[in-house]
Amino acid sequence: MNTAYTLITGATSGIGLALAHEFAQRGDALLLVARRAGALAETAASLRARHGVEVLERVCDLADAAAVTALVGGIERDGLHIAKLINNAGFATAGAFVDQSWHSERDLLMVNVLSLAQLCHAIGRQMAAVGSGHILNVSSITGFMPGPWMSNYAASKSYVLIFSESLREELGPLGVKVSVLCPGTTRSPFFAKAKIAIEKAAPDRLIMSPEEVARITVSAMDRNPAIIIPKFRNKLLATAPRLGPRWLLRKVVAALHKAVVAK
Ligand SMILES: NC(=O)c1ccc[n+]([C@@H]2O[C@H](COP(=O)([O-])OP(=O)(O)OC[C@H]3O[C@@H](n4cnc5c(N)ncnc54)[C@H](OP(=O)(O)O)[C@@H]3O)[C@@H](O)[C@H]2O)c1
Numbered sequence: 001m002n003t004a005y006t007l008i009t010g011a012t013s014g015i016g017l018a019l020a021h022e023f024a025q026r027g028d029a030l031l032l033v034a035r036r037a038g039a040l041a042e043t044a045a046s047l048r049a050r051h052g053v054e055v056l057e058r059v060c061d062l063a064d065a066a067a068v069t070a071l072v073g074g075i076e077r078d079g080l081h082i083a084k085l086i087n088n089a090g091f092a093t094a095g096a097f098v099d100q101s102w103h104s105e106r107d108l109l110m111v112n113v114l115s116l117a118q119l120c121h122a123i124g125r126q127m128a129a130v131g132s133g134h135i136l137n138v139s140s141i142t143g144f145m146p147g148p149w150m151s152n153y154a155a156s157k158s159y160v161l162i163f164s165e166s167l168r169e170e171l172g173p174l175g176v177k178v179s180v181l182c183p184g185t186t187r188s189p190f191f192a193k194a195k196i197a198i199e200k201a202a203p204d205r206l207i208m209s210p211e212e213v214a215r216i217t218v219s220a221m222d223r224n225p226a227i228i229i230p231k232f233r234n235k236l237l238a239t240a241p242r243l244g245p246r247w248l249l250r251k252v253v254a255a256l257h258k259a260v261v262a263k
Pocket of ligand 1: 009011013014033036039060063088089090091138139140182185186187188190193
């Protein structure tokens with residue numbers, strides 16, 4: 001029997017790294033994808049040493065369409081059996097949309113949306129053909145609401161949420177599970193990369209660790225939920241947008257985000 005791999009994108013830091021440790025602790029063989037070869041090699045070595053599992057590495061810039069196609073082609077060519085697909089890689093830009101470079105906004109759509117869709121397409125097909133598998137796509141609480149000053153990021157996470165819920169209904173009858181993870185504020189390099197001070201994003205006591213998010217997520221996956229929202233307070237945040245009018249929601253989130261992205 002072929003080895004069954006758990007493929008994790010963005011496994012070199014934050015939530016992806018914590019998920020890799022969580023799955024490895026359960027004995028999963030891993031196929032890790034990220035852009036930085038050095039960080040990927042270090043991550044793989046530490047996972048092998050700590051958990052004694054097989055770890056394959058694939059360096060890939062998910063913002064590069066040709067590289068994503070080559071990644072998918074390589075998996076097919078090597079006949080790798082992916083039992084779990086964890087589409088976690090993602091990043092945000094912060095500030096007025098028209099003030100960002102188009103290059104970074106296009107890269108955001110490539111990484112957060114298009115590469116995720118392409119991996120779901122290629123690997124979802126393989127999973128459907130064998131009648132088993134689990135896809136976990138990483139969205140955000142932000143996916144439940146409009147996000148002025150982080151417009152493209154919020155929209156990308158709404159895409160991931162709606163796409164995953166929809167795909168779940170298509171693939172479920174074929175034996176393939178699809179879940180979507182919507183974390184709240186989680187301490188990781190994500191904020192520094194977006195040039196956001198994390199202490200402005202949420203009070204310290206409300207910020208989760210990537211390890212806690214990963215623990216809750218992997219344990220929840222056993223129950224095959226459609227949407228995983230770690231912690232009750234984040235569930236409330238996801239529900240709140242349905243309670244008031246959309247115009248008010250837009251104004252409130254705009255004010256909150258503006259304060260967070262202000263230099
Ligand atoms: N942190 C939060 O508060 C939070 C909240 C809700 C949702 N999320 C979501 O959770 C996911 C993980 O975020 P995080 O907080 O763990 O961020 P992070 O620590 O910055 O990790 C992002 C990961 O994605 C990889 N990545 C980024 N761009 C890539 C590219 N072009 N090609 C390949 N890999 C790329 C990075 O690896 P390399 O740099 O090595 O490529 C890294 O491993 C994201 O989808 C994010 O939107 C985060």
